[in-house]
Amino acid sequence: MVLQLTTTFTSSPGIAAVQPIGFAPGCGGVVSTVQCAVAPFALATVSDTFQNLQGTLGALTVGPAGATVVSAATRTTVIVTVELTLPYTVDLQDTSSQAYTNLSVTIENAVLQVFAANPADIQSVSITSVAPGATATSTSVTVSVVTLGANVVATTQIIVNTTAAGVQLGNLPVVSSTVGDTTPPCRAVADIVFIVDGTGSVGLDNFERMKTFIRQLFAYLEIGENAVRVSIVQYAAQARTEFFLDQYYDLQEAQDAVDGIDYMSGYTLTGKAIDFATNLHFDLRKGARADVTKIAVVITDGRSYDDVNRPARRMRQAGIVTIAVGVGNNLDRDQLTAIAGDPKTLLSLDGFDRLQDLTTSLPTMLCDVGTSQQIVVSICITTTYGTDLLNANSSDSTALFQQVVQGLTTTFTSSPGIAAVQPIGFAPGCGGVVSTVQCAVAPFALATVSDTFQNLQGALGALTVGPAGATVVSAATRTTVIVTVELTLSYTVDLQDTSSQAYTNLSVTIENAVLQVFAANPADIQSVSITSVAPGATATSTSVTVSVVTLGANVDVTTQIIVNTTAAGVQLGNLPVVSSTVGDTTVLAPRVHAM
Numbered sequence: 001m002v003l004q005l006t007t008t009f010t011s012s013p014g015i016a017a018v019q020p021i022g023f024a025p026g027c028g029g030v031v032s033t034v035q036c037a038v039a040p041f042a043l044a045t046v047s048d049t050f051q052n053l054q055g056t057l058g059a060l061t062v063g064p065a066g067a068t069v070v071s072a073a074t075r076t077t078v079i080v081t082v083e084l085t086l087p088y089t090v091d092l093q094d095t096s097s098q099a100y101t102n103l104s105v106t107i108e109n110a111v112l113q114v115f116a117a118n119p120a121d122i123q124s125v126s127i128t129s130v131a132p133g134a135t136a137t138s139t140s141v142t143v144s145v146v147t148l149g150a151n152v153v154a155t156t157q158i159i160v161n162t163t164a165a166g167v168q169l170g171n172l173p174v175v176s177s178t179v180g181d182t183t184p185p186c187r188a189v190a191d192i193v194f195i196v197d198g199t200g201s202v203g204l205d206n207f208e209r210m211k212t213f214i215r216q217l218f219a220y221l222e223i224g225e226n227a228v229r230v231s232i233v234q235y236a237a238q239a240r241t242e243f244f245l246d247q248y249y250d251l252q253e254a255q256d257a258v259d260g261i262d263y264m265s266g267y268t269l270t271g272k273a274i275d276f277a278t279n280l281h282f283d284l285r286k287g288a289r290a291d292v293t294k295i296a297v298v299i300t301d302g303r304s305y306d307d308v309n310r311p312a313r314r315m316r317q318a319g320i321v322t323i324a325v326g327v328g329n330n331l332d333r334d335q336l337t338a339i340a341g342d343p344k345t346l347l348s349l350d351g352f353d354r355l356q357d358l359t360t361s362l363p364t365m366l367c368d369v370g371t372s373q374q375i376v377v378s379i380c381i382t383t384t385y386g387t388d389l390l391n392a393n394s395s396d397s398t399a400l401f402q403q404v405v406q407g408l409t410t411t412f413t414s415s416p417g418i419a420a421v422q423p424i425g426f427a428p429g430c431g432g433v434v435s436t437v438q439c440a441v442a443p444f445a446l447a448t449v450s451d452t453f454q455n456l457q458g459a460l461g462a463l464t465v466g467p468a469g470a471t472v473v474s475a476a477t478r479t480t481v482i483v484t485v486e487l488t489l490s491y492t493v494d495l496q497d498t499s500s501q502a503y504t505n506l507s508v509t510i511e512n513a514v515l516q517v518f519a520a521n522p523a524d525i526q527s528v529s530i531t532s533v534a535p536g537a538t539a540t541s542t543s544v545t546v547s548v549v550t551l552g553a554n555v556d557v558t559t560q561i562i563v564n565t566t567a568a569g570v571q572l573g574n575l576p577v578v579s580s581t582v583g584d585t586t587v588l589a590p591r592v593h594a595m
Contacts, residue, residue: 234264282294
């Protein structure tokens with residue numbers, strides 16, 4: 001299909017994209033729905049070309065009904081939630097499973113068949129979420145139906161009738177259904193940075209598909225200065241700012257900026273791009289806001305040649321919710337898992353031509369996270385603490401991270417209202433190890449999720465929860481204390497390279513030294529991380545700026561402990577502190593408390 005469209009429009013000026021969306025029954029055969037991005041001057045010509053299609057489209061034959069052209073401005077999304085007679089199983093929520101595929105095909109075909117006589121009234125039918133039903137024999141499915149044309153009321157009524165209680169969607173009886181109004185824009189208030197793959201393996205055509213997809217995502221969000229702010233980083237061997245969070249507060253301007261992005265090409269350094277976004281694009285001086293949810297969406301088509309574990313952990317330590325979107329057949333599942341930190345925030349597709357499959361699920365995910373309330377949980381785990389746990393690439397840290405993810409996934413499999421549950425890091429405490437976790441939870445589920453954590457007893461998957469259990473703190477109490485310390489440590493260039501062993505050793509030493517001081521009260525600290533390294537005042541010293549994210553109401557007490565821990569004359573691990581000063585205000589966390 002793509003080849004045939006390419007052949008038809010090879011010499012047509014003004015066409016930015018011609019992309020198949022999907023297929024449907026109709027016209028006595030198959031209807032192929034195609035979306036086109038066309039320059040205004042070429043719109044009439046391209047529309048006429050489609051409407052006059054006769055006979056062949058490359059190797060395909062066009063039926064007598066030809067083609068129908070509808071303005072995308074007439075698109076309306078109708079949301080339907082149906083309770084089906086179908087026993088719920090966990091794999092129904094896994095978009096890569098056969099069970100999910102079967103369910104999706106059944107529902108999509110059932111709705112599309114109803115519109116076979118008027119296929120131009122429908123653009124697409126797709127599942128946006130699956131959840132346990134009201135009984136053991138039912139499953140709740142939310143479906144997005146994108147309609148076309150001016151007859152919205154008539155089309156919606158057909159959808160109401162098709163999904164009503166007592167009818168069948170394919171072989172699945174409908175127990176009950178609710179048809180919502182057309183979808184409003186997401187009412188979230190969030191800072192969202194898209195980190196998009198511009199490497200050579202993507203290719204120009206797929207990069208254009210990705211741009212079209214991002215434009216569509218923007219349309220689902222309420223972009224504005226006081227609503228959703230968006231930013232884009234493109235990366236290959238280097239990361240490049242396309243625009244910051246404070247550049248575009250208008251949807252059309254943001255979409256136009258996406259259109260203007262040039263493809264980079266090059267090899268893949270995803271970890272470098274994640275650090276770039278954490279340090280620069282979530283900076284208050286670049287448009288990030290102190291008191292809103294921060295989300296990073298990483299879109300990649302393959303394996304990164306650099307480390308992603310530590311950059312992803314540093315990003316979450318900064319209070320940023322991470323979402324990973326893998327596209328293609330060359331994906332590294334371990335890297336995607338490390339970036340996402342949570343199976344719920346990991347999406348994957350087998351090709352860029354399938355990006356349209358995410359035009360409802362990803363906006364829904366962004367909206368869920370953006371409208372959530374965030375909590376930070378400190379879980380006491382009965383296992384031996386070692387400084388290797390502070391190195392995200394060590395075998396001990398990787399193994400424990402995976403066990404925590406699995407334990408959290410098992411614990412909250414059937415819990416509604418959880419948008420993300422992501423491990424941040426590890427610390428000494430509770431006579432073992434404290435695993436710090438950030439959660440994005442819908443307001444209606446906050447009390448239930450908090451109670452579940454606070455009542456954790458015995459097992460968390462394969463792990464054992466210590467007698468102290470877990471402590472839940474509102475993320476709104478996060479305060480970032482910035483301190484710059486001059487250490488007796490000869491400066492070398494590799495101390496600035498976040499992928500080097502020297503940087504890792506320095507980071508682990510400082511992080512462990514501060515965390516050990518709070519081992520008796522680990523819930524007072526979310527994370528400790530280096531934000532910059534520079535030459536010191538002398539040949540034997542190095543200047544290090546450290547961000548300590550604290551939790552809870554005892555800000556003054558916690559800050560004083562940090563002051564004492566980093567004061568001149570003390571040691572951070574084996575590193576003597578020459579001097580200690582207050583840095584600039586934080587670029588990442590909700591509040592700053594100067595020392």
